[in-house]
Amino acid sequence: MPADSEIYYSVYDKGATGEKPPVVLIHGAGGTHLYWPSEVRRLPGYRVLALDLPGHGKSGGRGYQSISSYTQAVVAWLEATHLHHAVFVGHSMGSAVCLSLALDYPEYIKGLGLVGAAVRLPVNPQILENAASPTTFFNAIEMVVGYAFSRQASPDLVETAARRMAETRPSVLHGDFLACNAFDVTVRVTEIHQPTVVICGEEDRMTPLRQSQFLATSLPDARLESIPLAGHMVMLEQPQLVADTLSRFLNGLPG
Secondary structure, three states: OOEEOOEEEEEEOOOOOOOOOOEEEEOOOOOOHHHOOHHHHOOOOOOEEEEOOOOOOOOOOOOOOOHHHHHHHHHHHHHHHOOOOEEEEEEOHHHHHHHHHHHHOHHHEEEEEEEOOOOEOOOOHHHHHHHOOOOOHHHHHHHHHHHHOOOOOOHHHHHHHHHHHHOOOHHHHHHHHHHHHHOEOOOOHHHOOOOEEEEEEOOOOOOOHHHHHHHHHHOOOEEEEEEOOOOOOHHHHOHHHHHHHHHHHHHOOOO
16 A cells, blocks of 8 residues: 555556546545445546545554644645545545535545535534543444444444444544534535535434535535435445445546
8 A cells, every 4th residue: 555645545446547537535533444345445447545544544643633634634645646636535524624625625626425424523522522531432432333323234344343443543533523523614615616426324323314415405516315224334334335326426527
């Protein structure tokens, strides 16, 4: 897995051509590129780059406490990799980074895929408090994972997600939650004009469907795709449906 500007990322480009824009995947709070299932990381016909944000996975750094700081780190990575435009797909905190990119660095954006997204990402105060202390860190993870999946999710899938999140340093996870809690683009979201697909699990309790509907109707060029039998971790619960939805969106983008 290569690294540029201290950011590690996986690359899949089997069958990709220069006619189609690259796709950049940005994970959510406490995640890594592995929170994107292989079906999404290997979209047929596209060059897909899945990042570990600073402080996460195999990337360097200590993580940040604001979406703007993560956004600037992604821009530095784009400059280091000479990636001048792409479609950005983000989940939860990653969707906030995508929205921030579209608002402050629109020249990089060919399109947006926003998964488990909203114009605001308030965090439960109890989760914030638990994540702030190493002694209650695992309580925060238990709460997050408890909210993040639908009732139909397999116990093995939930356990794997919890184990991966527990590998994140407590200070990094707490910083991610602080970044999410402070995020709010309510008054600026209508400035984003790039084609967008908003994807939401129908049983999402962290960014409920009504919030995705508000986001999609606030964006001038967006459509909403709801995924059944899935919660906030919709891409893990329904990987093929999410991959197919993204492929249809990408294939419909103007040349």
